[in-house]
Amino acid sequence: MSVTLKxxxxxxxxxxxTASRALTGxxxxxxxxxxxxxxxxxxxxxxxxxxxxxxxxxxxxxVALLVHNLTNASFxxxxxxxxxxxxxxxxxxxxxIGGDDPxxxxxxxxxxxxxxxxxxxxxxxGKNGAQLExxxxxxxIVCLVRRDDATDLETVLADDPQxxxxxxRHLIELGHKRIGLIVGRQDTTSGRERLSGYVRAxxxxxxxxxxxxxxxxxxxxxxxxxxxxxxxxxxxPPSAIFVANHEATLGVLRVTAERHIAIPGxxxxxxxxxxxxxEWHRPAISIVDNGARDLAxxxxxxxxxxxxxxxxxxxxxxxxxxxxxxxxRLIQRxxxxxxxxxxxxxxxxxxxxxxxxxxxxxAKV
Amino acid sequence: MSVTLKxxxxxxxxxxxTASRALTGxxxxxxxxxxxxxxxxxxxxxxxxxxxxxxxxxxxxxVALLVHNLTNASFxxxxxxxxxxxxxxxxxxxxxIGGDDPxxxxxxxxxxxxxxxxxxxxxxxGKNGAQLExxxxxxxIVCLVRRDDATDLETVLADDPQxxxxxxRHLIELGHKRIGLIVGRQDTTSGRERLSGYVRAxxxxxxxxxxxxxxxxxxxxxxxxxxxxxxxxxxxPPSAIFVANHEATLGVLRVTAERHIAIPGxxxxxxxxxxxxxEWHRPAISIVDNGARDLAxxxxxxxxxxxxxxxxxxxxxxxxxxxxxxxxRLIQRxxxxxxxxxxxxxxxxxxxxxxxxxxxxxAKV
DNA sequence: CTGTTAGCGCTTTCAA
DNA sequence: TTGAAAGCGCTAACAG
Numbered sequence: 001m002s003v004t005l006k007x008x009x010x011x012x013x014x015x016x017x018t019a020s021r022a023l024t025g026x027x028x029x030x031x032x033x034x035x036x037x038x039x040x041x042x043x044x045x046x047x048x049x050x051x052x053x054x055x056x057x058x059x060x061x062x063v064a065l066l067v068h069n070l071t072n073a074s075f076x077x078x079x080x081x082x083x084x085x086x087x088x089x090x091x092x093x094x095x096x097i098g099g100d101d102p103x104x105x106x107x108x109x110x111x112x113x114x115x116x117x118x119x120x121x122x123x124x125x126g127k128n129g130a131q132l133e134x135x136x137x138x139x140x141i142v143c144l145v146r147r148d149d150a151t152d153l154e155t156v157l158a159d160d161p162q163x164x165x166x167x168x169r170h171l172i173e174l175g176h177k178r179i180g181l182i183v184g185r186q187d188t189t190s191g192r193e194r195l196s197g198y199v200r201a202x203x204x205x206x207x208x209x210x211x212x213x214x215x216x217x218x219x220x221x222x223x224x225x226x227x228x229x230x231x232x233x234x235x236x237p238p239s240a241i242f243v244a245n246h247e248a249t250l251g252v253l254r255v256t257a258e259r260h261i262a263i264p265g266x267x268x269x270x271x272x273x274x275x276x277x278x279e280w281h282r283p284a285i286s287i288v289d290n291g292a293r294d295l296a297x298x299x300x301x302x303x304x305x306x307x308x309x310x311x312x313x314x315x316x317x318x319x320x321x322x323x324x325x326x327x328x329r330l331i332q333r334x335x336x337x338x339x340x341x342x343x344x345x346x347x348x349x350x351x352x353x354x355x356x357x358x359x360x361x362x363a364k365v
Numbered sequence: 366m367s368v369t370l371k372x373x374x375x376x377x378x379x380x381x382x383t384a385s386r387a388l389t390g391x392x393x394x395x396x397x398x399x400x401x402x403x404x405x406x407x408x409x410x411x412x413x414x415x416x417x418x419x420x421x422x423x424x425x426x427x428v429a430l431l432v433h434n435l436t437n438a439s440f441x442x443x444x445x446x447x448x449x450x451x452x453x454x455x456x457x458x459x460x461x462i463g464g465d466d467p468x469x470x471x472x473x474x475x476x477x478x479x480x481x482x483x484x485x486x487x488x489x490x491g492k493n494g495a496q497l498e499x500x501x502x503x504x505x506i507v508c509l510v511r512r513d514d515a516t517d518l519e520t521v522l523a524d525d526p527q528x529x530x531x532x533x534r535h536l537i538e539l540g541h542k543r544i545g546l547i548v549g550r551q552d553t554t555s556g557r558e559r560l561s562g563y564v565r566a567x568x569x570x571x572x573x574x575x576x577x578x579x580x581x582x583x584x585x586x587x588x589x590x591x592x593x594x595x596x597x598x599x600x601x602p603p604s605a606i607f608v609a610n611h612e613a614t615l616g617v618l619r620v621t622a623e624r625h626i627a628i629p630g631x632x633x634x635x636x637x638x639x640x641x642x643x644e645w646h647r648p649a650i651s652i653v654d655n656g657a658r659d660l661a662x663x664x665x666x667x668x669x670x671x672x673x674x675x676x677x678x679x680x681x682x683x684x685x686x687x688x689x690x691x692x693x694r695l696i697q698r699x700x701x702x703x704x705x706x707x708x709x710x711x712x713x714x715x716x717x718x719x720x721x722x723x724x725x726x727x728a729k730v
Numbered sequence: 731c732t733g734t735t736a737g738c739g740c741t742t743t744c745a746a
Numbered sequence: 747t748t749g750a751a752a753g754c755g756c757t758a759a760c761a762g
Contacts, residue, residue: 004738004739004740005739005740005741006739006740014748014749015748015749015750016739016740016741016749017740017741017742017748017749017750017751018747018748018749020739020740020741020742021741021742021747021748024740024741028747028748029747029748030747030748033747033748047475047479048479048739048740049420049479049481049738049739049740050479050480050481051416051419051420051425051480051481051738051739051740052420052738052739052740052741052754053739053740053741054416054740054754055414055416055417055420055738055739055740055741055753055754055755055756056739056740056741056742056753056754057740057741057754058754060416061480062459062480069445070435070441070444070445071441071445071641076435076436076441079435079460079462080434080435080436080462083460083461083462084462087461087473090476092459092461092476092477092480093459093460093461094427094457094458094459094460095444095448095458095459095460096448096452096457096458097444097445097448097449108452110412111455111457112457113412114412114413114414114415115415115416115426115427115457116414116415116416221641221645250641250642250645251645253645253646253647254645254647257647258647276436276586276615277615277642280586280615280616280618280619281618281646282618282619282622282623369754369755369756370755370756370757371755371756379732379733380732380733380734381733381755381756381757382732382733382734382735382756382757382758383731383732383733385756385757385758386731386732386757386758389756389757393731393732394731394732395731395732398731398732413755413756414754414755414756416754416755416756417738417754417755417756417757418755418756418757419738419756420738420739420740420754420755420756420757421737421738421755421756421757421758422738422756422757422758423738
């Protein structure tokens with residue numbers, strides 16, 4: 001079928017080994033034969049077979065990205081970034097979707113290693129630490145977005161404590177005192193950290209924490225809807241809701257629409273994580289950007305670094321740092337408004353998006 | 366590092382070939398050795414090396430999916446479906462993102478073939494027909510969503526003519542006579558076909574086609590916004606807009622929000638292609654579902670069929686059919702309303718989502 | 731039913 | 747600087 005190294009060697013009347021050396025560019029051939037071989041290879045349309053090469057070298061030019069799904073905009077961005085970066089370097093991306101299921105993660109992991117992937121970026125479920133730890137002996141691994149506490153793998157995380165803090169503080173600065181929080185499961189890094197940032201901002205502002213305002217659950221629209229109802233049904237409902245994830249935000253928006261609650265007139269809404277349509281939505285949804293693009297880029301950087309270090313067998317490329325944080329930032333759009341601290345939370349229905357200008361400047365980092 | 370077939374064979378005191386036969390389950394070994402080998406392999410934690418196997422068999426257990434991006438919800442769904450189906454069969458998915466760029470597509474294609482992928486599902490740009498045609502000699506290919514007219518590759522398409530027809534007819538049945546269309550570029554299959562379906566529905570209803578109501582452009586929010594403005598600025602603006610793609614719909618929604626045009630009170634909006642948040646948006650956006658999930662499943666079916674046929678070398682598995690269509694269906698939500706044919710298009714602002722019940726039953730297919 | 735032998739296409743000793 | 751030869755881990759004739 002295709003042109004092999006042997007064909008090239010024959011055409012050039014040299015041995016395969018010479019051909020190999022010339023084409024892989026080890027300076028172990030004479031300048032002349034080198035160039036000649038390159039030319040002939042091109043003429044013949046020779047393309048090295050990565051499989052054969054891999055069998056010998058143990059490499060595959062394949063890098064895997066394991067994420068939970070493609071519904072989440074952050075994961076979409078990450079997949080696109082990782083793909084683009086790797087392609088530019090001649091790697092192909094194996095995209096795996098684990099659905100946040102430990103069993104699926106475990107299975108996938110072994111198959112990936114079977115395929116002799118050269119590197120792995122994984123959003124861990126947190127339940128396969130031992131396996132990850134073992135695999136990391138063979139292949140460079142970088143964890144993304146979540147840490148697997150059972151490992152000390154290099155991990156690239158969003159600065160969730162800071163992001164949640166910034167968001168909450170922003171709402172406080174706008175005059176909100178009762179701020180509802182819809183946050184993720186507390187057995188994930190991000191769930192815990194976002195809660196902690198929220199709590200810290202309240203504490204600093206001298207606002208008492210009210211557990212009736214805090215709800216944790218899965219990152220799905222249903223959770224958002226359920227929690228929003230609970231919050232709004234409170235005797236003293238919050239004047240602002242901070243939703244720590246974009247899927248849940250969909251649920252919240254539905255509830256507010258159903259109940260004809262104007263945003264930001266009756267309720268301010270702040271969301272953690274961006275999503276393309278938040279900008280197009282009216283009112284445009286203010287967010288705390290988790291920096292998905294930066295996270296992915298950093299993860300790729302770190303992975304490449306480790307892959308490189310492994311190749312040169314100079315240490316494991318860890319650089320001594322185990323955890324990287326990518327800063328979150330507040331992006332103000334139109335879903336939060338300044339309220340008069342003395343007025344009741346639920347004012348008259350109306351006063352549409354005009355809060356933009358009145359909003360405080362971005363909190364300093 | 367890992368356990369090889371040789372290790373298993375030695376442990377079992379048989380030759381590697383026997384071990385191979387036993388483990389690959391060709392009925393060419395005695396029941397006893399077969400089971401013994403399987404047991405020993407398991408005990409040793411043997412995992413076959415796909416690279417080595419691939420070198421011999423020419424297969425890789427890798428299937429590639431080449432799409433334009435991951436921003437589009439249809440592509441997200443397709444990627445998830447393809448990934449899930451393939452994983453269940455022991456294949457890994459190589460996800461490539463071509464950005465609808467012919468050069469990128471071409472490059473990717475060659476790399477994929479280098480990697481000896483076992484199959485390819487591709488959303489073609491339409492500019493690399495010759496290359497695709499050539500590659501299809503070596504590897505089973507199924508085109509998805511778009512046809513590459515320069516080839517006669519098996520192609521799985523949405524039934525865009527029908528979908529656009531259904532959508533348009535639905536609007537007509539609701540009493541709309543001036544229906545704006547924001548459609549895709551006319552050099553793509555879907556762009557042309559969606560326009561044709563629209564035109565056919567108008568013709569059947571005896572409504573004259575008005576080119577001022579038809580705008581074609583890229584599938585991006587900006588296009589939607591620009592076209593929406595043009596449509597709404599018309600001396601006689603449309604009473605309904607049919608947006609032939611979800612990205613463009615974002616742009617349209619922004620414009621209507623900016624101008625305080627109530628949907629569906631002042632304007633009915635129908636969108637081609639679903640997106641998770643359309644359902645959560647208020648008013649929930651009515652759509653023509655292109656059946657992304659079905660498309661992906663069918664593409665996988667066809668690909669597997671061809672891969673299978675190729676393996677058994679019984680023909681090319683084409684079954685004589687070159688083109689498959691997956692039916693589109695209308696999903697009514699709350700963004701279209703019945704209008705009084707005699708009333709002016711722009712009525713008083715208000716009358717929010719209550720058109721659901723009054724909407725006509727789904728057009729029959 | 732099983733073992734022996736020969737590669738798949740490439741890299742990499744080891745000699746020359 | 748080059749060639750010959752070995753071998754990565756596996757499968758598949760071909761004998762026995």
